Amino acid sequence: MYLILFLCFCLCALTILSLLAKWIQFFRTSVLPYGKLNTTTEKPTSPLGHWLAQWTVPKAWFAHFYLVGFALAIENALEIILLSKYQLRGPIMSLLYMLDNETLSDTMSRQDCLVALILFTLHLTRRVYESLYIERPSQQARMHISHYLTGLGFYGAMVFGTWLEGAANLGVYGDISNNNIDSSKQVSIPTIVRTTFGVLLFLYATNHQHTCHHILGSLRKNIGSGYQIPQGDWFEWIVVPHYLCDILIYLALNILNGFKNWIFVCGLIWTTINLTITASETKIWYQKTFGDEYKKKFPKGRWIILPWVY
Numbered sequence: 380m381y382l383i384l385f386l387c388f389c390l391c392a393l394t395i396l397s398l399l400a401k402w403i404q405f406f407r408t409s410v411l412p413y414g415k416l417n418t419t420t421e422k423p424t425s426p427l428g429h430w431l432a433q434w435t436v437p438k439a440w441f442a443h444f445y446l447v448g449f450a451l452a453i454e455n456a457l458e459i460i461l462l463s464k465y466q467l468r469g470p471i472m473s474l475l476y477m478l479d480n481e482t483l484s485d486t487m488s489r490q491d492c493l494v495a496l497i498l499f500t501l502h503l504t505r506r507v508y509e510s511l512y513i514e515r516p517s518q519q520a521r522m523h524i525s526h527y528l529t530g531l532g533f534y535g536a537m538v539f540g541t542w543l544e545g546a547a548n549l550g551v552y553g554d555i556s557n558n559n560i561d562s563s564k565q566v567s568i569p570t571i572v573r574t575t576f577g578v579l580l581f582l583y584a585t586n587h588q589h590t591c592h593h594i595l596g597s598l599r600k601n602i603g604s605g606y607q608i609p610q611g612d613w614f615e616w617i618v619v620p621h622y623l624c625d626i627l628i629y630l631a632l633n634i635l636n637g638f639k640n641w642i643f644v645c646g647l648i649w650t651t652i653n654l655t656i657t658a659s660e661t662k663i664w665y666q667k668t669f670g671d672e673y674k675k676k677f678p679k680g681r682w683i684i685l686p687w688v689y
């Protein structure tokens with residue numbers, strides 16, 4: 380229970396902080412913008428703002444989020460296998476068993492935990508591949524260290540989120556010698572429907588996000604060359620379709636879990652608000668950077684991130 384509450388608290392706090400950062404000029408200018416957005420957003424006006432804004436790392440370090448998340452997902456998967464096959468607790472399961480308790484840990488079934496962990500590991504694997512082989516990050520693009528730490532924490536939280544609220548059903552808190560997890564329980568029709576719909580939406584959004592990342596990667600012949608206006612696939616009607624796909628991926632994982640997984644619900648809210656804030660800045664960046672050329676490419680205009688909404 381404690382780890383679940385801690386992760387939900389952190390995700391809610393981050394969401395509130397990112398909203399505050401958007402509204403409070405000091406943080407909006409020193410912490411919020413990253414990558415290409417740094418060129419068009421307001422600059423800090425105070426010496427403290429300047430000092431805070433200089434704490435940056437290369438934006439290409441985004442790849443670390445997926446590499447660390449992937450390593451953690453594999454470690455967690457191995458511990459789940461160890462527990463179910465050999466009735467042994469690995470280091471994370473042992474710490475949970477000793478320091479936490481099983482309240483709130485039985486809302487997700489064993490099957491839901493496994494499907495969510497497999498899908499999220501696939502997501503991380505694809506993002507590792509894209510970061511290493513598809514994307515061509517610019518050497519100049521930087522992000523604030525707070526973004527970097529948030530990203531590492533977010534993907535860690537999501538990996539834990541795939542199974543933590545079903546930890547009791549995975550046998551984490553049971554007497555391991557009597558570990559008699561009932562995997563023969565009949566799966567109900569509503570569960571089959573939501574799992575099928577969740578998986579299909581996940582694959583659909585994954586496919587489009589991959590295409591969009593491919594389009595962005597192909598805009599640069601070499602690592603480090605400049606920016607262009609992306610076109611094709613969902614870029615024709617949305618400014619940042621890869622962000623929309625991210626939101627759809629977390630929506631799919633929530634559908635899969637019947638919106639009963641609090642960590643994933645908080646993850647979806649964080650992703651939607653955080654990416655919507657960045658999307659609005661990105662639209663302004665395109666308009667300021669490309670002016671009339673941008674208007675001519677999309678004479679009918681585009682949705683910023685959420686079709687028919689924003």
Ligand SMILES: NC(=O)c1ccc[n+]([C@@H]2O[C@H](COP(=O)([O-])OP(=O)(O)OC[C@H]3O[C@@H](n4cnc5c(N)ncnc54)[C@H](OP(=O)(O)O)[C@@H]3O)[C@@H](O)[C@H]2O)c1
Pocket residue numbers: 414415438439441514515516517518520533588595596598599605606607608609621622623625649650653654
């Ligand atoms: N779940 C979350 O909370 C969360 C938060 C942030 C990001 N994400 C996901 O992570 C992925 C990457 O996010 P991001 O914010 O880094 O996206 P981004 O700013 O659009 O950048 C993605 C890549 O495309 C390049 N790029 C972007 N616009 C370009 C243009 N007009 N011309 C040429 N190259 C361009 C970037 O180069 P530079 O190296 O120059 O930037 C970078 O290598 C997205 O799919 C997003 O959904 C998720």
